[in-house]
Amino acid sequence: MAPRLVQPEFSVQRDGERCIACGVCVRQCANQVHSYHPEYEEVRAAAERCVGCHRCAWLCPTGALSIIHTPPTYRHGGHWSSEAISNVYKQADSGGVLLGAMGNSQPVPVYWDHLLLNASQVTNPSIDPLREPMELKTFLGRKPDQVELEMSGPEPSLATTLAPQLELSMPIMFSAMSYGAISYPACKSLAMAARELGTLANSGEGGLHPDFWDFGPSMIVQVASGRFGVTPDYLGAAAAVEIKIGQGAKPGIGGHLPGEKVDDSVSRTRMIPVGSDALSPAPHHDIYSIEDLRQLIYSLKEAVRYRKPISVKIAAVHNVAAIASGIVRAGADIVAIDGYKGGTGAAPAMIRDNVGIPIEFALAAVDDRLRSEGIRNLASVVACGGFRCSADVVKALALGADAVYIGTAALIALGCHMCQQCFTGKCNWGIATQDPYLTRRLNPEIGAQRLYNLLSGWAHEIKEMMGGMGINAVESLRGNRHHLRAWGLSDRELKILGISAVGE
Amino acid sequence: MSRNKTIDARGVYYKQLNETIHAAVAEGYHHLVLQGALGQRYIGVGLGPEVRITINGVPGNDLAAFMDGATIIVNDNVQDGICNTMNRGKVVVRGDAGDIISYGMRGGRLYIAGDVGYRTGIHMKSFRDQKPVVVIGGTAQDYLGEYMAGGMLVVLNLQDSPRPAGDFLGTGMHGGKIYLRGRVPPHQLGREVGTAELGDQDWEELRAVLDDFFAETRLEDPGLARDQFTLLYPKSLRPYGNLYAY
Numbered sequence: 081m082a083p084r085l086v087q088p089e090f091s092v093q094r095d096g097e098r099c100i101a102c103g104v105c106v107r108q109c110a111n112q113v114h115s116y117h118p119e120y121e122e123v124r125a126a127a128e129r130c131v132g133c134h135r136c137a138w139l140c141p142t143g144a145l146s147i148i149h150t151p152p153t154y155r156h157g158g159h160w161s162s163e164a165i166s167n168v169y170k171q172a173d174s175g176g177v178l179l180g181a182m183g184n185s186q187p188v189p190v191y192w193d194h195l196l197l198n199a200s201q202v203t204n205p206s207i208d209p210l211r212e213p214m215e216l217k218t219f220l221g222r223k224p225d226q227v228e229l230e231m232s233g234p235e236p237s238l239a240t241t242l243a244p245q246l247e248l249s250m251p252i253m254f255s256a257m258s259y260g261a262i263s264y265p266a267c268k269s270l271a272m273a274a275r276e277l278g279t280l281a282n283s284g285e286g287g288l289h290p291d292f293w294d295f296g297p298s299m300i301v302q303v304a305s306g307r308f309g310v311t312p313d314y315l316g317a318a319a320a321v322e323i324k325i326g327q328g329a330k331p332g333i334g335g336h337l338p339g340e341k342v343d344d345s346v347s348r349t350r351m352i353p354v355g356s357d358a359l360s361p362a363p364h365h366d367i368y369s370i371e372d373l374r375q376l377i378y379s380l381k382e383a384v385r386y387r388k389p390i391s392v393k394i395a396a397v398h399n400v401a402a403i404a405s406g407i408v409r410a411g412a413d414i415v416a417i418d419g420y421k422g423g424t425g426a427a428p429a430m431i432r433d434n435v436g437i438p439i440e441f442a443l444a445a446v447d448d449r450l451r452s453e454g455i456r457n458l459a460s461v462v463a464c465g466g467f468r469c470s471a472d473v474v475k476a477l478a479l480g481a482d483a484v485y486i487g488t489a490a491l492i493a494l495g496c497h498m499c500q501q502c503f504t505g506k507c508n509w510g511i512a513t514q515d516p517y518l519t520r521r522l523n524p525e526i527g528a529q530r531l532y533n534l535l536s537g538w539a540h541e542i543k544e545m546m547g548g549m550g551i552n553a554v555e556s557l558r559g560n561r562h563h564l565r566a567w568g569l570s571d572r573e574l575k576i577l578g579i580s581a582v583g584e
Numbered sequence: 585m586s587r588n589k590t591i592d593a594r595g596v597y598y599k600q601l602n603e604t605i606h607a608a609v610a611e612g613y614h615h616l617v618l619q620g621a622l623g624q625r626y627i628g629v630g631l632g633p634e635v636r637i638t639i640n641g642v643p644g645n646d647l648a649a650f651m652d653g654a655t656i657i658v659n660d661n662v663q664d665g666i667c668n669t670m671n672r673g674k675v676v677v678r679g680d681a682g683d684i685i686s687y688g689m690r691g692g693r694l695y696i697a698g699d700v701g702y703r704t705g706i707h708m709k710s711f712r713d714q715k716p717v718v719v720i721g722g723t724a725q726d727y728l729g730e731y732m733a734g735g736m737l738v739v740l741n742l743q744d745s746p747r748p749a750g751d752f753l754g755t756g757m758h759g760g761k762i763y764l765r766g767r768v769p770p771h772q773l774g775r776e777v778g779t780a781e782l783g784d785q786d787w788e789e790l791r792a793v794l795d796d797f798f799a800e801t802r803l804e805d806p807g808l809a810r811d812q813f814t815l816l817y818p819k820s821l822r823p824y825g826n827l828y829a830y
Contacts, residue, residue: 176829303669306707307688311671312630312652339822351690351711352733357758357822359731365706366665366684375625379646379668382602382626503828 085169087152087162090132092125098144099123105136105145110506110518133499135508167429180429181502181512183329183421183466183488191440191569192472196582198563199548207552209543215553216539218483220320220460221245221389222413243413244389246320249278250539251477251554254531255418255464255485256302256324256393258286260337260346260358261425261502262491263519266511269494269527271295276532282485285324285335285360287349293317300391303380305334306360308350315383320414322391323376326362328422328465331395331436334361336426341505341514374410381411389413396420396442396465397435401449408450408459416485417442419465423488425512426503439465440479444577447480447559470541479577480559493534494527589613593641594620602626609635618643623663628656633672645682648675651692657800664701667694672714676800680722689716689735693793696720697801702750703727708760710734719797726750729816730774733759738793741765742806753777754816758823762816763790765808773816776823780815787813 092113101123105114111129114136116122130147137145152162167178200206207214222243230239254270261284268291274281275298283292285302287309292299296317303310304324315321326332337346337358347354367373377390384390391414392407394400404415419439424432443463450456463476464485473484492498495509502512510522542554551557565582566574574581589608593601601624608616614634621627621641628637629646633653642660649668661679665687673692680698688707691714699722706727708716716735723745729737732754739762741748748766755774763782773779782790787810798805 170829174829177827179828307669307690307709310650310669310688311690312632312650315630315650336824347711351714352709353711353759355821356733357824359733359756359758359824361731361756365703365727365730366668366687375645375665379626379629379649379665382629382646383650385606 084128084173086128086166086173087154088128088130089149089151090127090130091148091150092127092130092136093146093148094123094125095144095146096122098142100142100144102141104139104141108135108139108508110508110513110515111504131499131501131504133497133501133508135497178429179426179503180432180500181424181426182498182500183423184433185500186433188420189438191438191573191577192468192475194566194568195440195475195577195579196565196567197471197474197478197545197549198565200550204550206550207547209540209547212547213552214543214547215555216250216542218248218251218554219245220248220414220462220482222459223457225457244387246280246389246414247278248280248483250535250542251481251483252473252535252538253279253300253462253483253485254281254490255422255487256282256284256300256322256327257425257487257491258284258302258335258337259289259349260286260341260514262512263507263510263514263522264289264291264345265519265522265524265527266491266494267292268524269522269531270490271298272524272528273531273535274298276528277535279535280319282322283318286337286346286358287351288314288317289345289349302393303376304360305362305364306358308352308358308360311351312383315380315388318388320389320391321380321384322393322414322416323364323373323380323412324393325364325367325373326393326395326397326418327424327427328395328418328420328436328439329424330427330431331397332362333427333431334359334363336360343514346514370406370410373407377411391416391462393418395422395435396437396439398437400437400442401445404446404461405449405453405455408455412459414460414462415446416462416464417446418485419443419463421466422464423466423491424502439463439476441573441576443476443479443481444561448578451559470538471545473538474542474545474557475564477554477557478560478564479579480561482558489534490531493530494522495530587613588615588617590617590619592620593618593624594622596624598624598626598644602629605631605637621660628654628675631673648673651675653692661698662696667692667718670694670716674800678801683725686716686718689718690714691716693796694718695797695800696722697803698722700724703730705732705735705737705762706730708732708735708737710760717793719793721797721801721803723747724749727752727755729754729757729760729762731756731758732762732818733757735760736789736793737762738790738797739764739766740794740797740808742803754818756823757816757818758821759818761786764814764816765812767814768816776819777816778819780817782810782813782815786815 228239270281282300285304301318339355392412393416396419420436460482463481507513564579623644625644628648631654635654639658647666651673653672655674664682667686669688681700683701702725719738754777
């Protein structure tokens with residue numbers, strides 16, 4: 081067979097004076113880049129296999145290794161990027177579909193970076209969160225049109241029956257990542273951190289491992305078209321149930337966990353035989369209309385006896401506002417909207433990079449639509465898809481989100497280096513793999529602590545930013561677009577986002 | 585000791601009816617008889633074992649969804665979505681059924697004396713000791729067994745219709761078996777489906793299910809023979825295994 085035409089993306093540079101041929105890199109690399117050659121008494125690298133995950137360089141005891149990004153040196157112009165050329169080579173070799181993982185990595189606009197936050201000066205003075213109370217507590221679920229009090233007793237009491245609510249210590253949750261797509265210790269890290277932080281993790285559509293049922297009160301469980309691991313006990317164990325209709329990284333495309341990743345433990349969790357493909361196509365074949373969705377929502381409400389909120393997660397697509405309105409009218413307590421930059425363990429790259437719309441616009445459009453229809457209180461809106469830092473979160477809240485889901489940021493906290501090869505199952509950081517040799521590299525206690533640290537830092541930053549605006553509760557920030565200004569956007573973009581330009 | 589309770593379902597909204605059922609189960613009644621059911625949804629959703637419900641009248645959509653061990657006997661027709669994601673238990677329908685029955689069903693048994701609509705048995709899957717079994721006395725429409733991943737679907741066509749099942753039969757099937765009484769022309773089959781005669785083990789397995797089906801539905805066994813059936817099976821457990829570039 082002729083050698084592949086695709087050029088390596090990375091160069092593995094080994095400092096011969098420092099390398100002691102200890103073999104750490106050989107053992108650490110699941111892509112088999114490094115190998116020891118006794119005839120030369122040295123370790124050599126097959127750079128064409130390197131994915132740029134930096135595991136070897138991080139662990140090299142003598143600091144002998146550097147991984148250098150060396151984009152292919154094809155002669156290309158602005159139109160034919162080296163990636164476009166490499167992709168044609170790959171498909172001409174294999175005849176297959178190009179896969180991608182994590183979020184879109186194309187240099188597309190980041191609208192968060194076009195938004196700037198406000199701060200108080202002189203009037204409506206800012207608040208110092210170190211000395212004054214600052215409330216990040218968030219409740220997700222259906223809110224009543226009005227609240228009535230019973231005043232006849234010695235103490236006033238609530239006469240209105242409230243719909244079930246999720247109580248979060250901060251408006252940030254961990255987004256859906258299935259066991260199977262990510263490893264056991266990664267799932268455990270997320271669940272432990274969610275419990276410790278007083279927020280929620282999300283099982284994804286791959287079921288809940290029996291070991292994690294204790295974390296149920298800190299978990300949202302998903303129901304998708306494949307119904308993996310969905311039993312009455314599964315629904316009963318969780319704080320809320322989420323119907324997964326779509327995912328930002330692959331709108332209109334379903335899940336496909338290859339049989340190689342379905343080992344005994346994943347099999348138990350998904351409740352499918354070992355080694356069988358786990359197919360969950362995009363359409364739920366029992367949902368062809370808003371009325372059908374309503375039937376599943378209420379079927380789940382019946383199954384949990386109306387004690388838990390039901391969420392519906394969709395990808396942000398062109399007419400997302402109308403779809404979200406239908407979902408709210410179908411009885412969902414929470415609508416989760418996953419934007420164009422949302423992550424995934426595997427998606428066809430063409431879909432990931434070309435389908436859907438950015439969360440900034442989707443969120444603004446949905447919030448506007450629900451408000452104009454007078455149904456914004458009937459459901460909470462959760463935004464997701466590429467949140468990188470606490471400022472992104474604050475901007476999303478000001479645009480109208482009740483809370484956000486973070487996925488990629490959480491995995492980076494666990495050690496992910498964004499090599500975007502999750503679908504190979506060879507994650508050297510023990511996150512997106514089921515190989516026991518690799519998964520034991522991730523210690524759930526350490527992982528949970530790192531997630532706790534990350535969100536503790538973000539929570540404090542959010543308090544500082546809110547305090548700067550003179551706001552002392554996240555409730556007052558939500559949908560408060562007066563605190564946003566934009567630069568470098570067109571009038572039409574400003575109109576859709578519902579915000580003014582800087583200086584206005 | 586079996587305790588019986590009769591519940592009058594006439595004119596009762598589904599939510600209230602289902603609360604009445606849950607309350608009766610909590611009080612320790614083992615056998616409930618619903619009189620005059622008329623389209624109430626979600627009856628038996630999530631119900632555990634040791635409960636038996638007899639329904640007179642036509643229950644509504646999502647009957648026995650997520651059910652986990654109960655037994656439901658319906659002396660009439662049923663609507664759409666019954667046994668959706670059912671985990672364990674038994675449902676016997678002595679009439680016809682609508683669309684999307686036994687979606688994602690993982691265990692237990694569903695017997696329909698009459699015909700069923702479209703999209704029966706999509707995503708049915710088995711797991712360890714759980715093996716969902718669906719037997720249809722009459723005929724089925726399109727998309728029977730789509731994405732089927734496990735368990736057993738049986739179409740008996742007792743009325744000898746020239747068309748026992750519809751088109752796109754077993755599209756995306758990657759597990760389980762479909763036993764169909766009669767022959768299906770190849771153009772009706774999904775690409776992922778193969779056909780075969782029944783082996784000894786197949787017939788033994790089917791025969792045991794049929795005996796129970798006829799007993800429960802009170803239909804008469806017309807003397808079904810092994811050579812009347814076609815076995816439909818998935819050609820591959822990994823139909824989409826070679827879809828991707830490196």
